Amino acid sequence: MRRRRHLPLPWYVPAALLMSATVAPDVAAQRAGTAPAMRVDRLIVGGRLLDGAGGDWVWADVGITGDKISFVGHAFDAKVTAKDTIDAKGLLVTPGLWDVHNHERLEKAPGKLAVPFITQGVTTVIVGIDGFGNNEVAKAFTSWRRGGIAVNALTFVGHGPARTAVMGTDFAREATAAEVEKMRAYVRKGMQEGALGFSTGLAYNPGYYSSTAEVIALNKVAAEFGGIYDTHDRDMGVSYKGIGFLNSVKEAMEIAEKGGTPLVFSHFNSLGNRAHAQMPEAIRLIEAARGRGVNIMGAGIIFTNSESSIDGxxxxxxxxxxxxxxxxxxxxxxxxxxxxxxxxxxxxxxxxxxxxxxxxxxxxxxxxxxxxxxxxxxxxxxxxxxxxxxxxxxxxxxxxMNVDIYSPENVRLLAVKDWMMTTVDGYTPESDSTYTHPRTYGGFTQKITQLVFEEKLVTLPFLIRSMTSLPAAFYTIPNRGLIKPGFFADIAIFDVSRMKGKATYDEPRQYSEGTVHVLVNGKFAVKDGKVTGVLAGQPVRRGGR
Structure with missing residues (x-):
């Protein structure tokens, strides 16, 4: 039996025990009357706070001024007043969640509205993954600002567009040295404009035909800017005449180590029966590399069905x-x-x-x-x-959709690792779409309810950390991912007793329940369980600028 991590206090604490519950820092000073009175725009009162750092919940109020968190503590004792008060009694207050591998099309609706995501408490997404992101990063940021987006967004510059820009349709071969230099210039432009790093989809065209040396050369450009290497690795276990799952893991680590960047494995897992038994060895390889100082992370999906294009x-x-x-x-x-x-x-x-x-x-x-x-x-x-x-x-x-391609045992084997983050690997479908994968509508909610409340495999503080401060720290965004004064006010407020992922394979387009409020940069994206339509998200450059 696996041990639970960070055992929390009970969610529903008897009144007699309330005074012994953990309290927020600096409360003693507030109660002593030494903290100055302050006025905030919004004040979340009476909630149980998980600040995202991984510790147990505390009783605390949260003040917001503009787009930033300005107070965390006991508002009454600190004489904090507000223009708008949000009653969070009986509710859980967390940082907004991060989807670190997202295919949302943010330039227009429905993607820019991101309704399936914000209704799960997601406030930040990372796009340009699987090698798909082009190097027009500044142009994308301008488009997102002008058109509005519901969530914060970061992007990678991708291998695919770099190869296509240089090689056109003649990509079914290794690139020449001159072509690699042109691709390096392509990647450099994206990095200069604020991309997080360099992403590949080596299982897909055109990246499939690239050599390891080519990818290392391009990744070194990302390293010049302190970027990250994100990969849909070459063979997750079912590639036709592929290199094999373990060799694929080794290749990704070689690219990161020789390129000089941190590494994140997109939607990390093995695919198909042949590779399922190899997951413990893959974990051993990753943890050995982490032990020698390589910064490696992964992103996990709770669903066992994958989705991609037919040609993919x-x-x-x-x-x-x-x-x-x-x-x-x-x-x-x-x-x-x-x-x-x-x-x-x-x-x-x-x-x-x-x-x-x-x-x-x-x-x-x-x-x-x-x-x-x-x-x-x-x-x-x-x-x-x-x-x-x-x-x-x-x-x-x-x-x-490829049914049962992931092993549920491996999903759980990975979920307990403190280097695993969360993704749903999805996007909002068009309104006339007749079917879609339920992961977009319930991937976060179902991961929480299944792994924490039903299976008790991990604790809620552990899982919330993996969805908030862990990605913020890994992607070097210093002012998001925690509920802490000075951080951006990306906040999710849940009714844990009603939390439910309703999306199923039969009826996938059902929004999750239990998300009461969601604030993005201090503004309501969801209020009293209803989507507001406010587009308060912002493009975020590498480094949080």
């Missing part, structure tokens, strides 16, 4: 090389298709078969159905059905 999950990497027209031509060439079909068969086997593939985005006639079911309806094999689907949509956007 089910196609050999060479198939879409050269662009959509090249893919469509290959699908219609009998000789090329024969090769592709054999490889897709093997990929499907690695991923559990066609019954484990559910279409989440595409024509409505296919969504929320398995590839096996669609193939039966067409009267063809799953691989032939896949070919017809891509041709019918002319290579348009098709997304799928």
């Amino acid at each position: 999950h089910l196609m050999p990497r060479w198939a879409p090389a050269g662009g959509t027209d090249s893919l469509l031509a290959r699908l219609q060439d009998p000789v090329t298709w024969a090769r592709m079909e054999a490889e897709i068969d093997e990929i499907l086997t690695n991923r559990g078969g066609a019954t484990k593939i559910i279409i989440t985005e595409g024509p409505k006639a296919w969504t929320k159905r398995t590839l096996a079911d669609i193939a039966r309806e067409m009267g063809v094999s799953p691989t032939e059905a896949l070919r017809r689907m891509i041709l019918q949509t002319k290579g348009g956007r098709l997304m799928d």
Whole structure:
């Protein structure tokens, strides 16, 4: 049996014990009358406070002036008054949560509204991950400021756009030395404009074809600016003729160590039955590297189904090389298709078969159905059905969910590690989308309720730290992630007794319950359980500037 971490006081404390509950720092001075009276804009009173540092909850009030926290303590004793008072009696007050691997499209609605995230208490997201972020960071920041965003946002500059900018569609090969230098210039621009660091998606095109040496060379640019290396590593366990999960972990650590940066493994876990048993060894490798001073973190997902594009999950990497027209031509060439079909068969086997593939985005006639079911309806094999689907949509956007690809045991094995953060790896779907992954709507809430309250695997202070101050510290954002005077007022207030992630695979578009208030930079994003529509989020540069 695993030991619980940071055993907290009971959530519902009898009245006779209230006086013995832990109290906030500096209360003695306040009660002695030495603290000067002050007036704040907003005052959260009567709540149980988890400040995000990992310790037990305390009774404390929280004052907000402008966009900053200006007071933490006992307001009555300190003679603090406010224009607006928020009654948090019986509620839990925490820093706003961080989603450290987020695909939200912030330039327009619904992404800029981020409703599934703020209704879980998320106030900060990190985008540009999986190697997808371009180097137009200043332009993105300007767009977010002018158009408004509901959450704070940070971004990486990505390997994919760098390769595409330099190599175009001729990416199915290693880059030349001259091309690598041009990519380094691409990454440097993004870093100069405030990117967190350099991200890769080495399981995807075009990064799949890069050498380790190329990635190290690009990561060294991020290191010049104190940046971080974020990776969707090359082989999480199901890549066709891949390098293997453990070798993929080793490669990522080599890139970080030789490049001179900290490392974060995106949505870290092993995929597929072949790799599940290798997780303890992967953890050993990571903790050995941490022991010798390498700053390594991971981000975990509570759900065991993954989601990606069809070409990302089910196609050999060479198939879409050269662009959509090249893919469509290959699908219609009998000789090329024969090769592709054999490889897709093997990929499907690695991923559990066609019954484990559910279409989440595409024509409505296919969504929320398995590839096996669609193939039966067409009267063809799953691989032939896949070919017809891509041709019918002319290579348009098709997304799928891979059922049970993560091991629930490994999810929990990782969840107890103090170097694991949290992500849902999702985005707000368009309003006309017929199906989506429930992780976007309930990934944080369900992680808390399942691991803390139902399974008692970890404590709430431990998990809240992993969602707040831990990422803020790792990503070197010094003024967010804690409830502390001088920090930005990103705050979530929960009714723990009602906390519930309602999103399911059958009905994924259901908002979480139990989130009473959410403040982003001191303004309500959620008030009394209702989304306000206020877009108070800010772009955040590397270093918190």
